[in-house]
Structures are given as C-alpha cells and as structure tokens.
Amino acid sequence: MYPDAVPSGYLYDPYWASNTVDNGSQLVFNETGRIYFTIINGSQVNITSAGVDSMGDFFHRATLDTDGVFRQYVYPKNIHARPLWPEQWTAVDVLPENICQSIQTMVGSGACGFNSYCTIDGTKNTTSCLCPQNYKFIDDKRKYKGCRPDFEPQNCDLDETTAMLQYDMAPIDRVDWPLSDYEQYNPIDQTECRRLCVIDCFCAVAVFDKASSTCWKKRFPLSNGKMDVNVPRTVLIKVPRSTNSPSVFSSGSSKWKEDKKYWILGSSLLFGSSVLVNFLLISVMLFGTYCSITSRKKIQLSQPSNNSGLPPKIFTYSELEKATGGFQEVLGTGASGVVYKGQLQDEFGTNIAVKKIEKLQQEAQKEFLVEVQTIGQTFHRNLVRLLGFCNEGTERLLVYEFMSNGSLNTFLFSDTHPHWSLRVQVALGVARGLLYLHEECNKQIIHCDMKPQNILLDDNFVAKISDFGLAKLLPVNQTQTNTGIRGTRGYVAPEWFKNIGITSKVDVYSFGVILLELVCCRKNVELEVLDEEQTILTYWANDCYKCGRIDLLVAGDDEAIFNIKKVERFVAVALWCLQEEPSMRPTMLKTNQIVQNPINFTINSTMTDVFPHTLNH
Structure with missing residues (x-):
C-alpha cells in the first residue's frame, strides 16, 4: 500500500x-x-x-x-x-x-x-487528522489538504523586542513532527530555545530535548505529524500572544518602526486601566450575587458555601426517589452501596444510575462534598461520568450516566464469549482510564478496588471505570475483610497485607489480573476447573508463559490464536503488572505505551518472573 x-x-x-x-x-x-x-x-x-x-x-x-x-x-x-x-x-x-x-x-x-x-x-479503530492550536483546516471537507495558521504570519521586519511582545511558544502535548528541521543548537536551555524560535520569522516549531540540551527549529510546512504517548521531547509551537491587527505586522513605515514601542506602551496602559475598572465592577456584582445564592443554599440544603466547583446538578432526595420509582430496580450492589436504575423527568427522559452510599464513616461526612467535587471535575472517555449528587440530611447519593451494556463481569463471563477485538478494545479503554486517574487529572485518584464489576460498557461497548474517587469515603473494612484491606479477593495487591504505603501501583496490579481475564475469558479464581493447576489464572498464565505455551490460555479461540503475538504481548504486560514488589511494576503510562505501540517493547525475564516461589502450589 x-x-x-x-x-x-x-x-x-x-x-x-x-x-x-x-x-x-x-x-x-x-x-x-x-x-x-x-x-x-x-x-x-x-x-x-x-x-x-x-x-x-x-x-x-x-x-x-x-x-x-x-x-x-x-x-x-x-x-x-x-x-x-x-x-x-x-x-x-x-x-x-x-x-x-x-x-x-x-x-x-x-x-x-x-x-x-x-x-x-483504538476503541473505534478510526484515524483522525487534527490541527494544532491556533491553526485551522484549509478545507473542512477535505482535511487531508492540511492546516494553516489562523493568525497573521510573522513579519520578518519585526525587531526582537516586538517579536517577543507579539508571539509566544506554546507546548503541545504528545505531538511530534519528526522532520522539517532546518537548524540545531547544542548545548542550550529551553528558555533560549524558545527565544530563538520566537525571533526567527521562519521558525514555526521548536523542539527541546532536556537530556541532551539540544534544540531543533522547524519551518513550514510541517510533515509526518502524529500523536504519540511516547514523545520524549518538549514540542513548542509558535502562536500569537493576542489578536493584533494585521497592520501592526505588515506596516513598513519608518515612523511606525521608530515609535511603535511607545504606541504599544500607551495602548497597553489605556487598555489595562479600562479592563481593571470593568473587572472591579463585575467582581463586586458577582460577589453580591454569590453571597445571596450561598445564603439561600445554606438554608435549603444545609450545605457549605464553597460548593461552586461541584457538579452542575444538585438533586433533592424526593427527585431521585421519584426518578427511581421508589428505588425499585437494582442494577448492582458493591462496597459503597446499592445502585438503582432511574429516569429523569427531563425532555429527553435521560436514563440514570443512582448509587445510595451506605455506612459512610463518620469522619468522611465532611469530606463528602470535597470528594464529590473531585469526581465531578473528572472527565474522560473511559470514566463513568458523574451527573450530580444529593447531600440531604443523612442521605448521600451519587447520580451517574446509565451504561446500557452492564458490567464487564457479566459481559466477559457469560456463556457466549465476546470476540477478541472487543476484548482488546475493552483492555485499551481500561488502561487509558487508569492512566487518566493516575497521571492526567488535576488530583491523582487511586481507585483501590479495580475489578470487572467496576468496569461498565456503554452502547458501543466502550469501557468506562466506575466507583473511582470513593475510597476515602468508605470504612477500611467495608470492601473485603476486617484486616484494613480495601479491594476484592483475587484483585488485591500484596502490599495491602504489609505495613507499607499504598500507591497507584495497587491499581496496576489489579489491571494485570483483569488483563489476563480479558485474554482468557475466565475469572482469576475458578474452583470448579478439572485441572487443579488452572484454578488460579495468574499462576497458570505464569506457568504457560514460562513454558512457551501461551496458546493453552486461548485454546478454542480461533481469533485469539490468529493474533497470538498480541496475546503473548498482553500476557507479558499482565505478568509485569503482577510483580510482588510495587516498584518493579510499570506505571499506567508505560503500560499504555506498550499495549498500544509495542514497537520498542522488549520482554525480559525480570519483568515476567512473577511467582518464583509459588509455582508448585
């Protein structure tokens, strides 16, 4: 091709x-x-x-x-x-x-x-072409024609001071244009790399490599652009600082060149004074409105006044009781409470899932709004979205979007096994969701109870993680035993049983178990199996991997056998996640890089030597 x-x-x-x-x-x-x-x-x-x-x-x-x-x-x-x-x-x-x-x-x-x-x-097997910030498609209907700057090109007559006033270098995350270099500097720091691109009218992008203290400048047209989670360098794209008039850039008048600094200074002072006055007036009005609204909410809902960052919808208990028909249809039960199906009385008849949080520990009552605020500000394609909440009296309820295809537990362990490509789609979705919780949202969230029951599927079988952000609200013994462990048997990381700190690596361990279950279409612990060596999936998978018989894990699954290289890669990644020592496990960033782009992934015995002392169980 x-x-x-x-x-x-x-x-x-x-x-x-x-x-x-x-x-x-x-x-x-x-x-x-x-x-x-x-x-x-x-x-x-x-x-x-x-x-x-x-x-x-x-x-x-x-x-x-x-x-x-x-x-x-x-x-x-x-x-x-x-x-x-x-x-x-x-x-x-x-x-x-x-x-x-x-x-x-x-x-x-x-x-x-x-x-x-x-x-x-990867979830839809689709390719998209995107423009960087401050750029737009030349033709929206024929995006293959590329993008152009949505601002006036830099005039080469501008002196250094004016160029620095008019343009800035904005970082663009996980995007790279590997070609189009025309200049290289070494050694250099990032500040100087930025400056050299800003004052150069030919420079569109600067790339800085901290490890080698090297800077590359790139000119138009930029080619072979791609988004890649494994971009080790800082990519900076030139953008305007503000929407200036084109005449500012293109005027060749010697008078303007001589006086432009004073014009800029005077205009800035005038404009800044106007903005300051308007800002003060608006602030006074907003503060008065805020105080009035806050006062009413204190009376009506008995909630603290600092709730401006919470989800947009605050439900009353009676609203949710009516939406669920008196909490009749149970969707599921878990460590944090019972989930009921409901339907809002809006113009769309929106289906919802309502979780009644039970046994909320006393010290967590004050933390409820703080934790809900964190959950409500967490948006990702692979996380179940929080639509609202109720904090009325002793009632604590969370309102989520409804997932029509239920949980991964039901989907994966039914009589009809889902085909391989759907299982791969789910694995990639869960990996992306955990990466967002651990490294990409404003406040790191450790799930602490990752399992198939807490992974839901929408209309298109896109995996969405649920019950994240609730760990701090539950009593330590509510989710499993009376030993202070959070989590579910079969998915709990070894460090829960030790007197050491809990980190995001507990979720990595649980992901390793789930990944093996997705590969093999079976639960981690199955006491009914005929072969005793296959009772615990993690042990059996480790044995099969060491013996070079990965095919035994997917016997009878023709599609998986056809994709045996990917099966082997997923099993190797899962075993790496199952390392007993947390520091030996990969981060979810590294895990995502491997399962989505295995080109530079090398398997070694240290990564997959998971159960050296338990193979003869």
Whole structure:
C-alpha cells in the first residue's frame, strides 16, 4: 500500500507490503472470515481476520478506506449475534494497526496533510487528522489538504523586542513532527530555545530535548505529524500572544518602526486601566450575587458555601426517589452501596444510575462534598461520568450516566464469549482510564478496588471505570475483610497485607489480573476447573508463559490464536503488572505505551518472573 500524491498519481514508499508480487500469489477471503495471500509454494500470508464465532450470523466486507487503512467489517444479521453487537458495520481488524506510525516519508505530508497531525482512536479503530492550536483546516471537507495558521504570519521586519511582545511558544502535548528541521543548537536551555524560535520569522516549531540540551527549529510546512504517548521531547509551537491587527505586522513605515514601542506602551496602559475598572465592577456584582445564592443554599440544603466547583446538578432526595420509582430496580450492589436504575423527568427522559452510599464513616461526612467535587471535575472517555449528587440530611447519593451494556463481569463471563477485538478494545479503554486517574487529572485518584464489576460498557461497548474517587469515603473494612484491606479477593495487591504505603501501583496490579481475564475469558479464581493447576489464572498464565505455551490460555479461540503475538504481548504486560514488589511494576503510562505501540517493547525475564516461589502450589 502506497501513499499517493494527488493529482499526479506519484507513489511514495510503501507503508505496508505483502512481498508477494510476481510469485503466483492469490488473494483469498474465505468462509472463516480470514483474508490472506496464498503463494505458489503453498504458504500463506495473513492479512486480517473477522474472528467471530459464527460466520453465518454476520455480513462481511473489507475495504481500503480513505485514510489508507485496510479494514475488515462485520454486521450482525440475526438475533443470535445482536445481544453483543451493535446494529452497524463494526471494524474487527485493521492493517496497518497504527497508520500514524507506519507512514513516514521524506517527501510528502505523511498520514495527514501538512501542518496537521494524525491520531488513532483504538476503541473505534478510526484515524483522525487534527490541527494544532491556533491553526485551522484549509478545507473542512477535505482535511487531508492540511492546516494553516489562523493568525497573521510573522513579519520578518519585526525587531526582537516586538517579536517577543507579539508571539509566544506554546507546548503541545504528545505531538511530534519528526522532520522539517532546518537548524540545531547544542548545548542550550529551553528558555533560549524558545527565544530563538520566537525571533526567527521562519521558525514555526521548536523542539527541546532536556537530556541532551539540544534544540531543533522547524519551518513550514510541517510533515509526518502524529500523536504519540511516547514523545520524549518538549514540542513548542509558535502562536500569537493576542489578536493584533494585521497592520501592526505588515506596516513598513519608518515612523511606525521608530515609535511603535511607545504606541504599544500607551495602548497597553489605556487598555489595562479600562479592563481593571470593568473587572472591579463585575467582581463586586458577582460577589453580591454569590453571597445571596450561598445564603439561600445554606438554608435549603444545609450545605457549605464553597460548593461552586461541584457538579452542575444538585438533586433533592424526593427527585431521585421519584426518578427511581421508589428505588425499585437494582442494577448492582458493591462496597459503597446499592445502585438503582432511574429516569429523569427531563425532555429527553435521560436514563440514570443512582448509587445510595451506605455506612459512610463518620469522619468522611465532611469530606463528602470535597470528594464529590473531585469526581465531578473528572472527565474522560473511559470514566463513568458523574451527573450530580444529593447531600440531604443523612442521605448521600451519587447520580451517574446509565451504561446500557452492564458490567464487564457479566459481559466477559457469560456463556457466549465476546470476540477478541472487543476484548482488546475493552483492555485499551481500561488502561487509558487508569492512566487518566493516575497521571492526567488535576488530583491523582487511586481507585483501590479495580475489578470487572467496576468496569461498565456503554452502547458501543466502550469501557468506562466506575466507583473511582470513593475510597476515602468508605470504612477500611467495608470492601473485603476486617484486616484494613480495601479491594476484592483475587484483585488485591500484596502490599495491602504489609505495613507499607499504598500507591497507584495497587491499581496496576489489579489491571494485570483483569488483563489476563480479558485474554482468557475466565475469572482469576475458578474452583470448579478439572485441572487443579488452572484454578488460579495468574499462576497458570505464569506457568504457560514460562513454558512457551501461551496458546493453552486461548485454546478454542480461533481469533485469539490468529493474533497470538498480541496475546503473548498482553500476557507479558499482565505478568509485569503482577510483580510482588510495587516498584518493579510499570506505571499506567508505560503500560499504555506498550499495549498500544509495542514497537520498542522488549520482554525480559525480570519483568515476567512473577511467582518464583509459588509455582508448585
């Protein structure tokens, strides 16, 4: 497969090749859902696989899509497939797995247009082209044409002082344009790297590597842009400090060049004075309004006045009692309380899940609003969203978005095993959600009770973590035993049993167990199995990995067997997460990098030597 220079038809270097040209090969799309080349010598080159249990339950198609990715799709055609599949074409396999990484050309724009960058949504198997801040698409309908600055280009006649006043260097997270360098400095610090790009009218992006004290300057057009969680350098893009008139940049008048500093100073003072006066007036008005509202809320809800940062909707108990029909339909029960299904009396009839928090420890009563504020400010695709709460009298209730496909526990351990690509999608979603809780939200949140029951699935089977942020509100013995342990048997990290501090690595351990369960479609502890060595999944997986028999873990799962390299990678990552010593486990950032982009991942015995003293249990 080749990138094509439109409209000339010139082909750049291939980003994927089967190496089957002129050897009598034939492309086959067979009745099992596999697509492969057969070669004249009898061997086969695998392309993609549907990996569904019954071919007769699905329509199939495979297309080379407009983003350059070859995708295989299925569509359920009878009721037997529909309970687990949405009624739409679903991509079940792709080639290449990450086109953003696969295409890098010395000539041409890369997977997306010039001055844009490529990103992958692993949960939907889709590719998107995005513009950096202060840039916009040249053509919104043909995004492959790239992006252009949404501000006046820097005039090369500007002196250093004016350039510094007009432009700044903004960091852009996890995005890189690996080519387009035209200047390099070493040794240098980041402040000087920023300055040298700002005063250079040709410079669009500066890249600073702290480890080597090196700075690179890049000019337009920027090519091969991509989002990558493993960008080790600081990428800075030039943006305007404010929306100035184009005449400020383009005027060539010698009078203006001579007096511009004084004009800028005078204008700034005048504008600043006006803003200050307006700000003071608005502040007085807002403060009066705030005091009035706060006073009313104290009387009505008996809640403290500093609740401006809480979720937007504060429910009364009677509202939630009516929405749930008197708390009739139970969705589930857990350590923190019972969850009921409800429906709001709004214009959309929004379905909700209402959790009644029970046995709230006395010292946590004051912390409730603080913790709810933290949860309410936590937004991520892979976290269940908090819609509101009730803090009325002794009642403490949380209102969440409703997840139509229930919990991972029900989805994974039912009679019908979900197919491999859906399990991979769930694993990636859980990994991203934990990464956000540990490293990307404003305040680090350690879940402390990661398990399949606390992973919910929406209409499109996107995994969303629930019950995060509640650990501080529960009595230490409520979630499992009377030993001060939080968590659930089979998912609890060893350090809970030791007199050492608890860190985010307890969630990493639990993720390792869940990842093995997703790979094998079975619970970690199964006492009914015929082979005693398979009773505890973590031990059995470790034995299979050491013996080189990963295939035993997915026996009978044709799709997983077809993707045995990915199975092996997931098992290796899971075993790494299960290290007894917390410091030996990876962070969720490293875990995400490996499961999504395994190119630079090397497995060694130290990482997977998990149970050296317990193999003969």
